[in-house]
Amino acid sequence: MKIPITKPFIGDEEIRAVSEVIKSGWITQGPKIKEFEDLMGNYLKSNCVAVNSCTTALDLALKNIDLKPGDEVIVPSLSFIASANCILYNNAIPRFVESDPRTFNIDADEIEPLINEKTKAIVPVHQVGLPADLDRIYSLAKKHNLHVVEDAACALGSQYKGKLIGSFGEISCFSLHPRKVITTGEGGLIVTKDNKIADRMRCLRSHGATLSDLDRHKSTEVVFEEYEELGYNYRITDMQAAMGIEQFKKLEYILKKRKELAEIYNEELGKIDGIYIQSIPSYATPNHQTYAVRIKKNSAELRNRIMNKMLEKGIATRRMQAVHLEKYYIRRFGKISLPKTEEANHTMIILPFYPSMSDDEQRYVIQNLKEIVRDAQN
Numbered sequence: 001m002k003i004p005i006t007k008p009f010i011g012d013e014e015i016r017a018v019s020e021v022i023k024s025g026w027i028t029q030g031p032k033i034k035e036f037e038d039l040m041g042n043y044l045k046s047n048c049v050a051v052n053s054c055t056t057a058l059d060l061a062l063k064n065i066d067l068k069p070g071d072e073v074i075v076p077s078l079s080f081i082a083s084a085n086c087i088l089y090n091n092a093i094p095r096f097v098e099s100d101p102r103t104f105n106i107d108a109d110e111i112e113p114l115i116n117e118k119t120k121a122i123v124p125v126h127q128v129g130l131p132a133d134l135d136r137i138y139s140l141a142k143k144h145n146l147h148v149v150e151d152a153a154c155a156l157g158s159q160y161k162g163k164l165i166g167s168f169g170e171i172s173c174f175s176l177h178p179r180k181v182i183t184t185g186e187g188g189l190i191v192t193k194d195n196k197i198a199d200r201m202r203c204l205r206s207h208g209a210t211l212s213d214l215d216r217h218k219s220t221e222v223v224f225e226e227y228e229e230l231g232y233n234y235r236i237t238d239m240q241a242a243m244g245i246e247q248f249k250k251l252e253y254i255l256k257k258r259k260e261l262a263e264i265y266n267e268e269l270g271k272i273d274g275i276y277i278q279s280i281p282s283y284a285t286p287n288h289q290t291y292a293v294r295i296k297k298n299s300a301e302l303r304n305r306i307m308n309k310m311l312e313k314g315i316a317t318r319r320m321q322a323v324h325l326e327k328y329y330i331r332r333f334g335k336i337s338l339p340k341t342e343e344a345n346h347t348m349i350i351l352p353f354y355p356s357m358s359d360d361e362q363r364y365v366i367q368n369l370k371e372i373v374r375d376a377q378n
């Protein structure tokens with residue numbers, strides 16, 4: 001059997017919707033973006049601005065707080081590198097905070113000691129779709145007058161204390177990459193309740209133009225756009241938005257399937273001696289964007305051996321990144337010690353997980369992991 005890490009859940013509906021956009025002749029940012037943004041905005045009870053990735057969403061969200069060179073932004077190291085890169089794009093310094101190896105999420109206890117007069121923002125990551133402890137993070141932000149930009153790349157459909165991530169809070173950024181719960185190929189969303197911020201984000205995603213192509217097209221008189229500040233081309237296409245609209249219709253089903261599959265993994269993998277399953281705090285209802293476990297022994301060598309054995313059986317697995325250990329960050333900021341993050345980085349294994357995963361496929365992963373972990377420990 002060959003089992004990939006993920007499979008996007010795409011059907012004829014998406015193919016038809018994208019074809020219709022191509023046939024319409026309006027393929028770049030246009031009416032479908034507006035429809036997609038309205039749909040997502042209605043779901044999240046906020047303004048939604050679609051851009052071409054979560055990386056560019058985070059970049060613009062941070063641009064909105066006008067960071068100055070030398071300003072500091074607190075971010076967990078245990079994340080995909082984009083969470084920290086966006087801080088560097090804005091000439092600020094990422095201050096890496098520990099994550100809790102049990103939840104894989106930012107450790108709220110570790111934030112306050114990093115705050116100083118240069119700190120301007122916190123970028124909590126809802127890692128693998130598990131909401132971070134937002135009440136504690138927002139209360140620290142309030143106490144120290146900091147912005148919060150939520151890296152919700154993985155967290156569409158996840159809830160914190162019964163509220164959807166993105167439906168409250170300052171500004172949240174989602175990814176629509178194929179490893180996320182719904183996809184547009186590449187894509188991202190900036191989500192905010194603040195109408196002024198949303199307008200500015202719309203402007204910045206398209207070179208700072210005060211009017212979009214759609215505004216100009218719909219106008220009954222000739223209108224010209226103006227450029228009041230430096231903007232970017234972070235636009236997404238109408239082909240992608242059409243796909244996003246169809247994907248969104250499947251979101252509830254996808255979340256239900258992911259929950260069912262996660263429960264089976266939890267039940268079966270929780271019994272394996274030598275493995276921890278992710279611990280879910282009572283405030284969180286995750287979307288199960290990714291399924292990851294941790295081996296109990298703090299040994300990257302053992303973890304790698306297990307991953308290689310899984311690959312020999314045709315099962316793809318992935319590691320979890322710790323950004324402060326990447327060469328570029330060591331070159332730039334020197335060696336930093338984050339023991340809890342390093343333990344998670346050395347012991348985590350991301351397993352195959354997707355809504356169309358069959359019982360046979362899931363059983364095959366479970367059985368092999370059981371045997372491989374048992375043999376590897378002996």
Ligand SMILES: Cc1ncc(COP(=O)(O)O)c(C=O)c1O
Binds near residue numbers: 082083125176
């Ligand atoms: C936590 C996190 N932040 C940011 C990103 C970047 O998302 P994108 O690929 O849409 O730029 C990812 C992508 O996997 C991610 O996992």
